[in-house]
Amino acid sequence: MSAEKLEKKKTLDLRKKHIGPSCKIFFSHDPIKIVHAKGQYMYNEKGERYLDCINNVAHVGHCHPDVVKAGAQQMEQLNTNTRFLHDNLVVYAQRLQATLPDKLSVCYFVNSGSEANDLALRLAWQYTGHKDIVTLENAYHGHVSSLIDISPYKFHQLSDYEHNQSVHVAPSPDVYRGKYRADHPDPAAAYAHEVKEIIDRVHGKGGKIAAFIAESLQSCGGQVIPPAGYFQQVAKHVREAGGVVISDEVQVGFGRVGSHFWAFQLQGEDFVPDIVTMGKPIGNGHPMSCVVTTKEVAEAFMLSGMEYFNTFGGNPVSCAIGLAVLDVIVKEDLQGNALRTGQYLTQLLEKQKEKHPLVGDIRGCGLFVGMELVKDRLKLTPATAEAQEVIYKLKEQRILLSADGPHRNVLKFKPPLCFNEEDADLVVEQIDCILTEIEAALGLNAENGSSKRKVPAAKNGHQYHSGSAHNGGRSQGLTEQSKRLKT
Amino acid sequence: MSAEKLEKKKTLDLRKKHIGPSCKIFFSHDPIKIVHAKGQYMYNEKGERYLDCINNVAHVGHCHPDVVKAGAQQMEQLNTNTRFLHDNLVVYAQRLQATLPDKLSVCYFVNSGSEANDLALRLAWQYTGHKDIVTLENAYHGHVSSLIDISPYKFHQLSDYEHNQSVHVAPSPDVYRGKYRADHPDPAAAYAHEVKEIIDRVHGKGGKIAAFIAESLQSCGGQVIPPAGYFQQVAKHVREAGGVVISDEVQVGFGRVGSHFWAFQLQGEDFVPDIVTMGKPIGNGHPMSCVVTTKEVAEAFMLSGMEYFNTFGGNPVSCAIGLAVLDVIVKEDLQGNALRTGQYLTQLLEKQKEKHPLVGDIRGCGLFVGMELVKDRLKLTPATAEAQEVIYKLKEQRILLSADGPHRNVLKFKPPLCFNEEDADLVVEQIDCILTEIEAALGLNAENGSSKRKVPAAKNGHQYHSGSAHNGGRSQGLTEQSKRLKT
Numbered sequence: 001m002s003a004e005k006l007e008k009k010k011t012l013d014l015r016k017k018h019i020g021p022s023c024k025i026f027f028s029h030d031p032i033k034i035v036h037a038k039g040q041y042m043y044n045e046k047g048e049r050y051l052d053c054i055n056n057v058a059h060v061g062h063c064h065p066d067v068v069k070a071g072a073q074q075m076e077q078l079n080t081n082t083r084f085l086h087d088n089l090v091v092y093a094q095r096l097q098a099t100l101p102d103k104l105s106v107c108y109f110v111n112s113g114s115e116a117n118d119l120a121l122r123l124a125w126q127y128t129g130h131k132d133i134v135t136l137e138n139a140y141h142g143h144v145s146s147l148i149d150i151s152p153y154k155f156h157q158l159s160d161y162e163h164n165q166s167v168h169v170a171p172s173p174d175v176y177r178g179k180y181r182a183d184h185p186d187p188a189a190a191y192a193h194e195v196k197e198i199i200d201r202v203h204g205k206g207g208k209i210a211a212f213i214a215e216s217l218q219s220c221g222g223q224v225i226p227p228a229g230y231f232q233q234v235a236k237h238v239r240e241a242g243g244v245v246i247s248d249e250v251q252v253g254f255g256r257v258g259s260h261f262w263a264f265q266l267q268g269e270d271f272v273p274d275i276v277t278m279g280k281p282i283g284n285g286h287p288m289s290c291v292v293t294t295k296e297v298a299e300a301f302m303l304s305g306m307e308y309f310n311t312f313g314g315n316p317v318s319c320a321i322g323l324a325v326l327d328v329i330v331k332e333d334l335q336g337n338a339l340r341t342g343q344y345l346t347q348l349l350e351k352q353k354e355k356h357p358l359v360g361d362i363r364g365c366g367l368f369v370g371m372e373l374v375k376d377r378l379k380l381t382p383a384t385a386e387a388q389e390v391i392y393k394l395k396e397q398r399i400l401l402s403a404d405g406p407h408r409n410v411l412k413f414k415p416p417l418c419f420n421e422e423d424a425d426l427v428v429e430q431i432d433c434i435l436t437e438i439e440a441a442l443g444l445n446a447e448n449g450s451s452k453r454k455v456p457a458a459k460n461g462h463q464y465h466s467g468s469a470h471n472g473g474r475s476q477g478l479t480e481q482s483k484r485l486k487t
Numbered sequence: 488m489s490a491e492k493l494e495k496k497k498t499l500d501l502r503k504k505h506i507g508p509s510c511k512i513f514f515s516h517d518p519i520k521i522v523h524a525k526g527q528y529m530y531n532e533k534g535e536r537y538l539d540c541i542n543n544v545a546h547v548g549h550c551h552p553d554v555v556k557a558g559a560q561q562m563e564q565l566n567t568n569t570r571f572l573h574d575n576l577v578v579y580a581q582r583l584q585a586t587l588p589d590k591l592s593v594c595y596f597v598n599s600g601s602e603a604n605d606l607a608l609r610l611a612w613q614y615t616g617h618k619d620i621v622t623l624e625n626a627y628h629g630h631v632s633s634l635i636d637i638s639p640y641k642f643h644q645l646s647d648y649e650h651n652q653s654v655h656v657a658p659s660p661d662v663y664r665g666k667y668r669a670d671h672p673d674p675a676a677a678y679a680h681e682v683k684e685i686i687d688r689v690h691g692k693g694g695k696i697a698a699f700i701a702e703s704l705q706s707c708g709g710q711v712i713p714p715a716g717y718f719q720q721v722a723k724h725v726r727e728a729g730g731v732v733i734s735d736e737v738q739v740g741f742g743r744v745g746s747h748f749w750a751f752q753l754q755g756e757d758f759v760p761d762i763v764t765m766g767k768p769i770g771n772g773h774p775m776s777c778v779v780t781t782k783e784v785a786e787a788f789m790l791s792g793m794e795y796f797n798t799f800g801g802n803p804v805s806c807a808i809g810l811a812v813l814d815v816i817v818k819e820d821l822q823g824n825a826l827r828t829g830q831y832l833t834q835l836l837e838k839q840k841e842k843h844p845l846v847g848d849i850r851g852c853g854l855f856v857g858m859e860l861v862k863d864r865l866k867l868t869p870a871t872a873e874a875q876e877v878i879y880k881l882k883e884q885r886i887l888l889s890a891d892g893p894h895r896n897v898l899k900f901k902p903p904l905c906f907n908e909e910d911a912d913l914v915v916e917q918i919d920c921i922l923t924e925i926e927a928a929l930g931l932n933a934e935n936g937s938s939k940r941k942v943p944a945a946k947n948g949h950q951y952h953s954g955s956a957h958n959g960g961r962s963q964g965l966t967e968q969s970k971r972l973k974t
Contacts, residue, residue, distance in 0.1 A: 005574045014577035018584055019569070020595045020785050022795035026570040033572035036564045042571075055567065057798060063563055072559035076550055077523045079772035080542065082506070083513040084529075085520035087492045090501035097505055108507045111598040111774040112799060118631040129647075143797060144605040146632045157793040160616075280798055285566035287598045287774035287799035298507050306644040308509035310630060311544060311767055312599060312774035 008033050008045060026402075027395055037062035040416045040423060042400070050398045053427055056368075056414040059254055059281030060328040067284045070324035074317045081311060082109070088319035095326055096290065099261045101272045106298040108291040109314030113250035113279025114142030116289040119308075120246045120275045121146055121211065123293055127300040128242055130208035134198055137172040138221035138406050141213060141248055150213060153220050153406075166207070168198045172218060173226035176361045176372065177380055191226070192233030199241045209243035211275075216263030219251035222405025223370025223412055225363050231264065232271045244297065250279030250289070251368075255329050255417065258339030258366025266365060284325050288318040334417035338366035345369055345413065345424040352428060356435040357444050358383050369413040371431075372405070382407030386438050393434045399427050495520050495532060513889075514882055524549030527903045527910060529887070537885045540914055543855075543901040546741055546768030547815040554771045557811035561804045568798060569596070575806035582813055583777065586748045588759045593785040595778040596801030600737035600766025601629030603776040606795075607733045607762045608633055608698065610780055614787040615729055617695035621685055624659040625708035625893050628700060628735055637700060640707050640893075653694070655685045659705060660713035663848045663859065664867055678713070679720030686728045696730035698762075703750030706738035709892025710857025710899055712850050718751065719758045731784065737766030737776070738855075742816050742904065745826030745853025753852060771812050775805040821904035825853035832856055832900065832911040839915060843922040844931045845870055856900040858918075859892070869894030873925050880921045886914050 006014070011033060015025075025031045032050070034042045039061040042050045052058070060067065074088070082089055093107040110116050125131065133150055135141070140153035148154045149164040171179045173191040180187040199209050212234055218224035235245045252263040253276075260266055264273055274297060279289040301308070312318070329335060346364050349371055353359040360374030360383075373383035373390070387403040390411060394401050404412050411431075415423070439445075493501070498520060502512075512518045519537070521529045526548040529537045539545070547554065561575070569576055580594040597603050612618065620637055622628070627640035635641050636651040658666045660678040667674040686696055699721055705711035722732045739750040740763075747753055751760055761784060766776040788795070799805070816822060833851050836858050840846040847861030847870075860870035860877070874890040877898060881888050891899050898918075902910070926932075 005578065008572065011572045011574055011577050014581055015572065018577060018580035018592060018594055019801075020593050020780075020795060021789040022785070022791075022793065023569055023595065023801075024794045024796065025572065031572050034565060034567060035573075037567060042565075042567070058567065062567070063565065065563075068559070068562045071562055072555070075555045075558055076552075078521060078529075078550065080521060080524060080529070080545065080549070082510055085495065085498045085502065085512065085518050086522075087498055090498050090505060091492065093505035094501055105505060106507050107505055108510065112602065112797070114602065114797075115599065115631065122632055122635075143795065144602065144631050144633065145609055148609075148793075154793060158791055160791075285799070285802060285804070287802075287805065293507075298509070302508040304509075304645055304647075306509065306635075306641060307511045308507060308630065309511065310599070310601075312772070314506075314510075315772060315774075317772070318774065 040419050048398060050400050051423055051426060053399060053401045053413050053415045055416060056251060056256065057280045057285050058416045059284050060325055060334060061416045061418040064284060064328055066328050067321055067324045070320045071286060071317055074320035079315050079317045082314040086316050088316040089314050092319040092322050095323060096292065100292060103272060103294050104276055104292045106293055106295055108308065110289050110291065110310050111287050111312050112289050113277065114144045114147055116277040116279055116291045117141045117248060118144050118146050119291050120277050123275055123297050123301050124211035124244050124246065126304050127244060127297045128210045130210040130242060132166045132168060132202050132207045132209050134168045134170055134195055134209065134212040136214050136218065137169055138218060139214065140220040168202060170195045170198055172221055172224055173230050174224045175227055188227040188229035189233055191230055192237060195234045196237040199237055209238060209241040211244050211246050212238040213246040213248060215248040215251060217252045217368060220404050222410040223363060223368065225365060228267055231267045235271060244274035246275040246277065247273035248277050250277055253278050254281045255335030256338055256366050256368050258335060258342050261335060282325065283318060283321045286318060286321045288322060338417050341419055341421060341424060342366035342369060344421050348424055348428040352432060356439060358386055358435055358439055367415055367417060367419060371411040373409045382409035384409045387411060389438055390431060390434050394430055397430050399430055527906050535885060537887050538910055538913060540886060540888045540900050540902045542903060543738060543743065544767045544772050545903045546771050547812055547821060548903045548905040551771060551815055553815050554808055554811045557807045558773060558804055561807035566802050566804045569801040573803050575803040576801050579806040579809050582810060583779065587779060590759060590781050591763055591779045593780050593782055595795065597776050597778065597797050598774050598799050599776050600764065601631045601634055603764035603766055603778045604628045604735060605631050605633050606778045607764050610762055610784050610788050611698035611731050611733060613791050614731060614784045615697045617697040617729060619653045619655060619689050619694045619696050621655045621657055621682055621696065621699040623701050624656055625705060627707040655689060657682045657685055659708055659711055660717050661711045662714055675714040675716040676720055678717055679724060682721045683724040686724055696725060696728040698731050698733050699725040700733040700735060702735040702738060704739045704855060707891050709897040710850060710855065712852060715754055718754045722758060731761035733762040733764065734760035735764050737764055740765050741768045742822030743825055743853050743855050745822060745829050748822060769812065770805060770808045773805060773808045775809060825904050828906055828908060828911060829853035829856060831908050835911055835915040839919060843926060845873055845922055845926055854902055854904055854906060858898040860896045869896035871896045874898060876925055877918060877921050881917055884917050886917055
């Protein structure tokens with residue numbers, strides 16, 4: 001079935017009947033039926049084009065012909081498990097390894113970010129012999145039961161959730177809205193110290209730390225970019241306690257941040273996690289993912305005596321597709337495009353911030369950008385309803401964007417990496433119109449720019465976003481290339 | 488990459504360097520490199536053909552052209568998540584539902600059997616509000632951490648495993664080697680009563696049963712076929728305690744058992760599980776799987792307030808592939824072939840049992856067949872080393888078979904469903920030769936058939952396997968078609 005076979009109403013009726021009602025649909029009052037897609041564009045059953053600003057899975061562009069071809073050719077040849085030798089598996093592992101620091105050299109191929117993060121926990125438990133996990137506020141690491149336990153983003157949705165006593169939640173290193181902000185002299189050290197305090201409390205109760213896990217940049221948590229040096233200092237505390245550091249790159253890896261291939265590399269070469277998990281973009285939509293770790297962790301896992309077998313993980317088709325994705329990223333310089341277009345988009349959005357009092361913060365790296373809407377720049381009152389209105393009105397203009405974060409007031413940009421300046425112009429122009437309308441209705445003065453707006457700029461807010469201060473000191477240890485991205 | 492690019496030694500070296508050492512390889516002293524496959528045959532880098540008797544994932548045959556075409560065509564059109572409406576998702580859900588009892592009407596699409604079983608536990612916990620799980624001895628339900636806890640097959644491999652206090656292990660309903668055997672007047676009731684006793688003990692300690700989970704036929708556990716009526720009686724006990732019954736069809740579903748599409752249906756129409764999980768064969772190797780449950784369970788899960796989102800699960804490519812697999816099963820009458828060829832294979836193996844004292848038991852349904860090797864038919868001493876020798880010698884003849892069960896002495900047949908009588912002749916002929924050699928070396932008399940063999944037939948053994956008694960009363964409630972399968 002390659003295109004529409006059923007009337008949209010029939011599709012919807014069957015969905016209500018046969019698909020779990022917990023599986024939500026975008027714009028549930030008037031959902032979108034998509035029948036094909038190409039690059040950064042998706043098309044509904046009437047052939048109408050939508051600009052996709054949110055799909056970080058279709059990383060090299062929807063239905064990229066090189067990826068499709070690699071998958072189709074390998075499907076014709078062989079698709080079996082890794083108990084047989086196959087070149088695709090080892091060549092792909094070698095290619096992935098080459099993007100990482102040397103010590104991250106051993107791969108486990110699995111089928112989803114959730115499988116990857118669950119395996120990362122198993123590796124950490126086995127290697128350390130410890131049990132306790134430190135995770136971040138608003139974190140999301142996947143949907144299997146072990147990951148709900150370490151995902152406040154999920155378990156806070158449950159009224160009757162029984163908190164796992166081995167899981168400890170540290171403050172999100174959010175220098176805009178979090179506990180320590182851009183006006184703090186050293187937010188990285190302060191946030192890392194919070195982790196240290198948790199470790200001390202765990203030790204006080206006789207527990208032992210197995211791992212600290214965090215997305216390199218929090219995505220569902222609200223496009224949060226930790227201050228530079230944060231992970232280095234956390235790693236020091238965690239390793240001193242005998243634990244390991246897991247960097248979750250499921251949302252943000254594979255060149256999205258522009259200046260680097262992996263988002264954890266934004267922190268500088270002196271930070272190397274013990275375990276890295278990958279997912280979403282890795283196969284451009286094909287169900288696959290990977291955990292990479294050190295030889296020491298892998299050997300400890302083997303010494304448990306338990307085989308690790310994953311039926312589909314690392315099959316020749318998944319590896320062929322993974323290789324094609326890596327090839328396209330290089331061939332089309334998509335990491336470079338993420339850097340350039342991300343910078344262009346961020347500049348456009350910064351201008352919106354100057355113009356619209358509802359815009360509280362613009363933050364991002366490459367094509368991972370957040371625009372946080374607030375009703376009051378001093379109190380940071382989340383403009384949740386307004387963010388939803390922007391999303392809905394953009395949908396009417398056939399632009400797909402979403403809002404996330406604990407208050408659902410952060411507009412999230414994470415488009416396919418072929419997203420271009422024209423696309424950026426289009427979406428920002430529409431956002432400008434929509435914000436103008438909303439602000440007019442609210443009686444906010446959006447006409448005369450920031451200097452005359454009724455709502456005052458927060459003391460810390462503006463400082464934080466101007467030039468290098470934007471990074472809360474993050475520029476230390478970054479390459480010149482990535483510094484350029486921030487300015 | 489569609490064929491061999493590297494020398495075999497180079498492939499092996501890279502594998503050692505970059506793939507987790509817990510990921511085991513078949514025949515590790517001399518592994519097989521497979522470069523392509525078709526139907527029930529796999530080919531190494533020299534073009535030598537292997538007969539595949541074990542790959543229940545390549546269900547409709549390796550690289551089936553209809554499945555490859557469906558996947559390739561859909562990959563060109565669209566591959567995105569289920570937050571958009573798509574016909575493939577709902578049509579596929581409807582088609583799957585049509586194979587199941589009416590009350591199993593709501594689907595959740597995920598990426599692997601492990602994701603499916605973990606979600607099944609989450610559904611059970613949420614629906615019942617209870618925590619305790621009853622699983623079977625030797626059970627294997629997947630590799631994520633929640634499933635290691637309910638998989639004695641896995642956690643028994645760990646020296647330092649900390650048993651989950653909410654998990655309770657009931658005896659495997661194995662009428663050959665288990666606690667109650669074919670000579671027991673009512674093994675189904677006796678094994679079900681063991682579950683009842685566990686439930687009572689859990690209640691005595693203040694616990695409450697969320698679910699009983701079992702493969703419809705234990706696979707890794709040793710190709711175990713429970714006596715008829717077992718699941719009905721277990722379900723009665725479990726439901727009286729407020730729990731649900733999860734049937735794991737990951738290994739055995741989709742027509743493999745020949746007489747029915749789902750293996751739980753072997754027990755009769757009066758047994759309907761509350762949750763069914765699917766996996767391996769569902770996409771002929773494509774990473775996908777499914778959980779199907781009742782409207783009541785699905786609604787309770789929704790009322791928890793937590794969205795269920797699975798990035799890749801239910802994408803249009805997976806659904807197109809799943810639909811193509813269902814089409815091929817019908818078009819090529821593969822369920823019928825499983826019945827006929829399974830019967831033929833079982834008859835050939837029964838003759839081997841008459842001839843070879845090492846053969847303790849032949850059991851199976853369709854193309855899911857076990858041949859248990861024992862050194863002594865009375866004591867049932869597992870012939871573990873001999874089973875390994877059979878496997879290794881078959882490999883030299885380019886026939887792929889494996890041994891499993893708690894003693895690794897059960898030869899497991901679970902080939903692609905296009906397996907034919909000629910294939911059955913070939914593998915059984917080779918097994919005959921190998922067993923003859925092994926028995927000669929052991930000094931067992933294999934020449935004169937069962938009546939004169941030195942090792943006596945167990946009292947229960949022979950009765951159990953002749954005609955309808957083979958089923959331990961299982962024929963009640965089965966269709967005529969399935970009764971024929973057993974004789």
